[in-house]
Amino acid sequence: MTAHAAIPESRTSKVLKAIGILPFVLVLTCVLLALYEPRFLRVSNLINVLRNASFLTIISAGQMLVIIVGGFDISVGAIVALTSVSSALSMVGLSSMGIESAGVIVLLGCLMGLVPALAVGIANGFLVSVLKISPFMVTIGTMTIAVGIAGYVTGGTPIYDMPELFTREIGRGKFLRLPYIVYAAALVLALLWFMQNQTRLGRYFYAVGGNEKASRLTGLNTRKYIWLAYVLSALLAGIVGLFLTARVGSGEATLGSNLMLESISVAVIGGVALKGGVGRIQMVALSAIFLAVLSNGMSLARIDSKYHIIIIGLVIVFAVAAESFRESRRNKHV
Amino acid sequence: MSDQTQVSGHSLRAIGPHLLLPLAIVAVVAFFALLQPAMLSGDNIANIMKQSSLFFFVACAQLVVIITRGFDLSVGANVSLVSVASSMVMTAMIPVFGTGLGIVLGVGIGLLIGVGIGAMNGLLVAYGRINPFIVTLATMSIFTGVATTISGGFPIFNLPEAFSFAFNQMIILMLPIPLIIAGVVAYGLHFSLTKTVHGRVLYVLGDSNEVALVAGRRVKEHLFLAYVTSGVLASVAGLLMTAQTGSGEPNLGTSLVLNSIAAAVIGGASLRGGSGGILAPIYGALLIVCLSIGMNLQQINGSLQPVVIGAILIFGAALDALRTRER
Structure with a gap:
């Protein structure tokens, strides 16, 4: 090794190693954006950013879990669409059956809406963990199937006439000026942080993704944890589907079509390693905020929405290239 | 395991794929022919030939990188961008340089774009050592964005008749031109x-990265070249499909990613890399095209058709997983 490696690390590089460059990039983006466009700092705009970041955090949390156990979930966007259609249809059906109480309709409708999501998650988990099929193929297959079914059931037209309680209260309701989805995201963040840092379950997820064979040989039921990761991912996507449906006010088969790409971007930018075994929920949440700020900035700057996917694509390439660069340097030092 | 079972297992596996897929294709054609006699009409068979030839190129594009244990999610975006860009070049250049040179320029630009996208993927995968899934996912979104941006999201019309004739309608020795190029x-x-x-x-490389390195080959250059080949094959598909539709379409390739992977994998290319020959995209393309043409004839709801393809994809991947486990 060169002489440089022997010199003790400076304080800044230690800090950088611990939290990465993402927080600095985020702060820099916010400052530049605020200087360029003061409207960014308006409370209504910031709440808007926070809302979008919350949707992204929840769905990317699921993506993170699946990537940690060494997989991918391409079907998350399709699960959002399927949940939207099934919950809307259930609510419309329940109210036409003559149930008076809106509360009962909404509760049952949401639960029934999550059933297909759960089914997709269970199928993904079974095919990946038991039949050992490549997660990429499995989830791209279930994605197509789910989107097809959602499109077939709705016939391409949105489903309206859901109870006001759902569309107004859950979709637009606020507590202490913040939309409910923000609290939901905070709850997911807290629960997953607790799981990853304080529980055996969290450690098992890392172990299975880090080295599946070794984990199995030490007596871990690897199948179970891989399966669980897919089910949790589908469930979180389903919850996002419910909130998004309430927000747009109709059941739509095209809802969430960008979320697959975005959730994978968020996970990757948040430092979740594609080889499995690495990833922290707090970094994923930070990365979700970063992506939400970036999209908001592009909208404020009146950049055509067609450019957004180009820029997101470039950001992914940059983030992954940086990660792989860091990795190769680390390997050299060992 | 005794010798005998190994031998019989081996020979079964050796002829299995070669027999199974043609049988499956015949079964699909026969099934739809029973429902709709039009399936076997001369026009329809010519149509199947032509569509399979077009689709063959994207399946090949996928095969070349699947062999190296990779993926190319950007084939669809590649097709869309080539379609739009070459159409724009043709419509712009023909008034200046005349039809012949205009078409040559358009085709040249299309192929160059294929090389460019392939080179970008190859650079990031081979030299940047980034997961091919993420690389091609990113380039997919970048080039889909570019295709819709430069075209404004609208199709580009007024392509020269000669282009469609030369790359789609021309028939040489009873064979349509796309089939000849595919051959x-x-x-x-x-x-x-x-x-x-x-x-x-x-x-x-697909079998084991280390072995290839130990064997002293310049692994990175070959891997890079595989992605470039994939990009060029996809751009050929883009040109031929544009000649077929007669206009530059910004969303021409949208459904191709799924179908191309399905075709390559169902045709016998293993996702674990290291296997699959030229028969995989041929059989795969024929099977998928026969299925979708059959479903169209039967007027099966457009939303349900991808459901069938998705199910076949999972089935093909399950067979693949089973084969790998046996090995």
Whole structure:
């Protein structure tokens, strides 16, 4: 090794190693954006950013879990669409059956809406963990199937006439000026942080993704944890589907079509390693905020929405290239 | 395991894929022919031939990188961008340079875009050592964005008749031109995969990265070249499909990613890399095209057709997983 490696690390590089460059990039983006466009700092705009970041955090949390156990979930966007259609249809059906109480309709409708999501998650988990099929193929297959079914059931037209309680209260309701989805995201963040840092379950997820064979040989039921990761991912996507449906006010088969790409971007930018075994929920949440700020900035700057996917694509390439660069340097030092 | 079972298992596996897929294709055609006699009409069979030839190129594009244990999610975006860009060049250049040169320029630009996208993927995968899934997912979103941006999201009309004739309608010795081009490409690809060092390195690469490195081959260059080949094959598909539709379409390739992977995998290319020959995209393309044409004839709801393809994809991948486990 060169002489440089022997010199003790400076304080800044230690800090950088611990939290990465993402927080600095985020702060820099916010400052530049605020200087360029003061409207960014308006409370209504910031709440808007926070809302979008919350949707992204929840769905990317699921993506993170699946990537940690060494997989991918391409079907998350399709699960959002399927949940939207099934919950809307259930609510419309329940109210036409003559149930008076809106509360009962909404509760049952949401639960029934999550059933297909759960089914997709269970199928993904079974095919990946038991039949050992490549997660990429499995989830791209279930994605197509789910989107097809959602499109077939709705016939391409949105489903309206859901109870006001759902569309107004859950979709637009606020507590202490913040939309409910923000609290939901905070709850997911807290629960997953607790799981990853304080529980055996969290450690098992890392172990299975880090080295599946070794984990199995030490007596871990690897199948179970891989399966669980897919089910949790589908469930979180389903919850996002419910909130998004309430927000747009109709059941739509095209809802969430960008979320697959975005959730994978968020996970990757948040430092979740594609080889499995690495990833922290707090970094994923930070990365979700970063992506939400970036999209908001592009909208404020009146950049055509067609450019957004180009820029997101470039950001992914940059983030992954940086990660792989860091990795190769680390390997050299060992 | 006794010797006997090994031998019989081996021979079954050896002829299995060669027999199973043609049988499956015949079964699909027969099934739809029973429901709709029009399936076997001369026009329809010519149509199947033509569509399979177009689709063959994207399946090949996928095969070349699947052999190295990779993926190319950007084939669809590649097709869309080539369609839009070459159409724009043709419509702009023809008034200046005349029809002939205009078409040549358009086709040249299309192929160059294929090289460019392939080179970008290859650079990031081979030299940047980034997961091919993420690389091609990113380039997919970038180039889909570019295709919709430069076209404004609208189709580009007024392509010269001669372009559609030369790359789609022309018939030589009773064979439609896309089929002839597909045949030439199939032969070339087969040759380079089986008879050249490049081809052998790709298979070894798919089997094990280390082995290829130990064998002293310049692994990165070969891997890079595989992605470039994939990009060029996809751009050929883009040009031929544009000649078929007669206009530059910004969303021409949207459904191709799923279908191309399905075709390559169902045709027998293993996702674990290191296997699959030229027969995989041929059988795969024929099977998928026969299915979708059959479903169209039967007027099966457009939303349900992808459901069938998705189910076949999972089935093909499950067979693949089973084969790998046996090995």
